[in-house]
Amino acid sequence: MSPQLRRRFASTALIVGFFVAWELLCLAFGVKDIVLPRPSQIVITLIQRMPAIWPHALQTLYTTLVGFALGILAGVCLGALIGSSRLAYDVAYPLLVGFSSIPKVAVVPIFVLWFGAGTVPAVLTAMILCVFPIVVNVATGLATTEPELEDVMRALKASKLDILVNVGLPRTMPYFFASLKVAVTQAFVGTVIAETVASNRGIGNLMMIASSSFDVPLVFAGLLVLAALGVVLYVTFSFIEVRVTGWALRKDEFAMG
Amino acid sequence: MMLAPVPAAPARLDAFVELQRVTHTYGRGDKQVHALDTTDLRIDKGDFIALVGPSGCGKSTILKLVTGLINASSGTVLVAGREVGAEPVRVGMAFQNPTLLPWLTLRDNVMLPLKIVAPFRQEYRGKRRTEFRDRIDALLAQVGLAGFADKYPWQLSGGMMQRASLCRALVHEPQLLMLDEPFGALDQFTREELWGIMQDLWMTRRPTVLLVTHDLKEAAYLANRICVMQARPGRIIEESMVAFPRPRTIAMSYDPDFVSLTQRLRELIMSARPARETVP
Numbered sequence: 001m002s003p004q005l006r007r008r009f010a011s012t013a014l015i016v017g018f019f020v021a022w023e024l025l026c027l028a029f030g031v032k033d034i035v036l037p038r039p040s041q042i043v044i045t046l047i048q049r050m051p052a053i054w055p056h057a058l059q060t061l062y063t064t065l066v067g068f069a070l071g072i073l074a075g076v077c078l079g080a081l082i083g084s085s086r087l088a089y090d091v092a093y094p095l096l097v098g099f100s101s102i103p104k105v106a107v108v109p110i111f112v113l114w115f116g117a118g119t120v121p122a123v124l125t126a127m128i129l130c131v132f133p134i135v136v137n138v139a140t141g142l143a144t145t146e147p148e149l150e151d152v153m154r155a156l157k158a159s160k161l162d163i164l165v166n167v168g169l170p171r172t173m174p175y176f177f178a179s180l181k182v183a184v185t186q187a188f189v190g191t192v193i194a195e196t197v198a199s200n201r202g203i204g205n206l207m208m209i210a211s212s213s214f215d216v217p218l219v220f221a222g223l224l225v226l227a228a229l230g231v232v233l234y235v236t237f238s239f240i241e242v243r244v245t246g247w248a249l250r251k252d253e254f255a256m257g
Numbered sequence: 258m259m260l261a262p263v264p265a266a267p268a269r270l271d272a273f274v275e276l277q278r279v280t281h282t283y284g285r286g287d288k289q290v291h292a293l294d295t296t297d298l299r300i301d302k303g304d305f306i307a308l309v310g311p312s313g314c315g316k317s318t319i320l321k322l323v324t325g326l327i328n329a330s331s332g333t334v335l336v337a338g339r340e341v342g343a344e345p346v347r348v349g350m351a352f353q354n355p356t357l358l359p360w361l362t363l364r365d366n367v368m369l370p371l372k373i374v375a376p377f378r379q380e381y382r383g384k385r386r387t388e389f390r391d392r393i394d395a396l397l398a399q400v401g402l403a404g405f406a407d408k409y410p411w412q413l414s415g416g417m418m419q420r421a422s423l424c425r426a427l428v429h430e431p432q433l434l435m436l437d438e439p440f441g442a443l444d445q446f447t448r449e450e451l452w453g454i455m456q457d458l459w460m461t462r463r464p465t466v467l468l469v470t471h472d473l474k475e476a477a478y479l480a481n482r483i484c485v486m487q488a489r490p491g492r493i494i495e496e497s498m499v500a501f502p503r504p505r506t507i508a509m510s511y512d513p514d515f516v517s518l519t520q521r522l523r524e525l526i527m528s529a530r531p532a533r534e535t536v537p
Contacts, residue, residue, distance in 0.1 A: 148356045152425075155324045155350045155435065156373045166369065170360050247360040247409060 037217040042224055045217040053206065057225050060191055060203040063119055064233070067126025068187040075131045075183070076176070079138025080164075083172075089143045100132040105193050112198040122194035122202065129190030130183035137179035141172030174248035177241035184233045192226060203229075272335075273302040273465045274323055274433070279332035281318050292318045294490035295332070302432075303463040307470055307480035308493075309522060311530055315491025316469040320435050323467060324348055336433070347374055349431035349464070351439040355418035357410040363421045364406040367393045370429040377429055396424045400454050416447035420454070427458060434464040440475060449507050452478050456504055473519040473526075478505055485522055487529040494529055497522065 019039045025031075026038045033041060046053065082092045104125060111121035145168055153163045195204025203222045210218035281293040293315040300306050308316040321327045322334050325342045337344040349370070357366045371377040371389050381389065394406055400420040410418050419439060426434060436455075440448045456479060459466060470476050476483045477499055485495045499518065501509060509515055 146354075146356065148352050148354060149358070151321075151324075151326055152350050152352075152356055153373070154326055155348045156370050156429070157345070157348075158373045162373055166372070167358065170358065173360075245360075247411075 034214055034216050037220050041217050042220045046221040046224060049218065049221065053203075053221060053225060056201060056203050056206045056222075057229065059119075059201045060188075060195065060226075061229060063122045063195070063202060064126055064184070064188045064191045064229075067123040067191060068130055068184055070123065071127040071130035071183060071187060072134060072180070074127065075134025075179075076138055078131070079135040079172075080142065082135065083139035083142025083168075086143065089139060092139075096132070096135065100136075104129045104190060105197075108194050108197045111194070117198040117200070119199070119201070122191050122199055125194035126187040126190035130187035133179040133182045133186060134176070137175040138172055141175035142168050145171055174241075174245040177237070177245050180237045181234055181241065184237050185230055188226075188230050188233060271302055272299045273304075273337060274298070274300040274467070275333075275335040276319070276322070277333040277335065279322060279329045279334055281315070281322060281327065282330045291490040293322075294492040296492055298484065298493065300465055300467065302465055305459055305466045305468070305479060305481045307468045307476035307483045308486060309470055309473055309476050309483060310486030310491075310526055311488045312471075313491070314486040314488035316486055317437055318491065320437055320467060320469055323433070324350065324435055345375065346433055347429055347431045348433045348435060349426035349429065350435045351419075351422050351426040351437070353438040353441045355410065355415070355422040357418055357421055357425070359410055362407050362409055363397065363402065363413075364390065364393050366410065366421060367396065367424045367428050369425060374429045393424070393428060396428060397421070399458070400424055401450075416443050416451070419443060419447075420451065423451070423455065423458070427462065427464070430462065431464050434459075434466045436466065436468040436470075438470055441471065448472075448475070453504075453507075455479060460503060473522045474510055476522070477501075477515060477518050478507075478510055483522065485525050485529075487526075495525060 023038050023040060026036060031038075037045075082088050082096070107128065108121060108125055111124050115121050115124070149167055149171075150163060153167055158166070191202065192204040195202035196208050199205045203226055207219050207222040210216075210222065276296055276298040279293065279296050279298075280291075283290045283292050292313075296315075296319070298306075298319070308319060310316055318327070322329055323336065323341065325334075325336075334341040336342075337346050357363075358369070361369070368389060372381050377389070394403075397403060397406055397420075400423060402417060402420055402424070405413065405417065405421075410421065413421070419442075423439065426436075440451055443451065452475060459479075466480075468476065468479060480499055483497045483499060484493045485497070486492065487494045497518070501512075501515065
């Protein structure tokens with residue numbers, strides 16, 4: 001068995017083991033549904049009530065992706081601006097840190113105030129949660145471009161745009177994609193927070209309603225859906241990252257393939 | 258052997274690069290560093306000049322001034338008869354680090370100047386890309402990198418990357434070639450081999466070359482003229498003509514004349530070092 005295969009096997013075993021242990025412990029101690037449902041109950045609930053859960057899952061995914069897309073757009077623009085010069089980087093960084101350290105849950109009521117309850121505040125919350133990792137990474141990637149590399153380009157009389165397109169942006173790609181993995185999970189968190197606070201659709205809202213009617217298996221089914229969506233989004237962007245910026249990992253398979 | 262210092266000659270018409278009473282100071286206020294004291298330097302078209310001296314003597318500053326990467330604090334830098342930057346002169350640069358782009362293959366790395374510099378830039382968008390490819394592959398073969406064009410820089414050794422970096426500096430047929438210790442980080446055998454390659458490239462293409470180096474043997478092997486510099490403040494204290502016939506060989510570097518030249522340069526540099534730095 002190759003080391004890689006063994007690693008995969010071990011992590012699969014850990015996941016399966018976790019759920020099995022959960023199931024067995026609940027049975028052994030006779031834990032009630034209303035406190036902690038067993039995984040088997042959660043899965044059954046999930047399957048039985050799929051028609052009810054499905055539109056909410058789609059809504060959450062939709063909100064997340066729209067917020068994420070806006071976050072990428074805003075993040076790349078801001079990051080490029082801040083990373084464009086050492087001065088801009090030094091000047092803007094403190095403000096950026098200040099903004100990013102605000103707990104984002106706190107801004108949801110403000111969005112609700114401005115736009116009313118519904119999809120819009122959720123999209124915006126997703127956006128502001130995911131924008132900071134992107135801004136910081138893009139700006140760092142651009143600002144840390146080797147000065148010698150820029151000298152080579154400037155000696156060739158390359159314009160600022162030439163340098164950005166040929167050196168700055170490609171060099172920033174690994175930072176950018178690394179931030180996307182984090183950002184998409186953050187966007188997801190933002191969506192669910194906003195849905196929990198002020199929305200009538202989405203998994204967050206579903207879980208709120210389920211918990212207020214003590215439908216605990218449904219709450220956990222929602223949690224399972226969230227975990228699944230989160231993993232899928234993370235894996236998708238990890239995959240894109242490896243495909244696009246394999247050079248930064250310096251693996252021979254990338255060069256050959 | 259002509260080793261006598263060259264007397265300050267009056268500016269000739271065919272001077273390609275000319276520094277007239279140039280000084281340069283980095284930073285301002287308390288952190289000011291006076292990198293280059295009043296300096297005059299003239300480089301003929303197609304000449305090969307080496308700048309040698311201790312660290313911090315302003316060698317790289319001269320390089321950057323001539324390239325137009327920094328502006329002189331006072332004095333005039335003329336390239337091709339006009340203020341630097343005024344005349345579109347093609348410049349190639351190679352540094353101690355290969356500074357290749359890791360996300361591009363060697364061929365695409367070498368292609369970079371052709372994507373940027375006129376007139377190739379326009380042609381690159383046109384139909385000549387395959388022609389450029391062939392030219393790059395030929396150039397890579399000339400420096401011993403045949404068959405490596407599709408490799409990525411990080412798959413190669415330091416010496417191979419440095420060869421590719423030289424190709425990148427030369428591919429757009431620069432009129433001015435700036436070499437900032439390009440062989441400094443290599444082992445001795447690779448370095449000597451690359452000297453030979455560099456000499457070939459210079460003899461076939463005849464760019465005007467300004468080489469910055471710590472290595473006196475390298476300077477004597479490659480250059481037509483060696484400018485010895487002194488640190489703090491940086492200035493040129495002597496210029497020596499190197500008249501060994503070309504093509505020069507490594508064997509020549511064991512020649513008594515060659516050895517005495519490098520030895521004399523060495524003593525000059527040692528004696529010009531600030532007293533507090535000399536090891537007892």
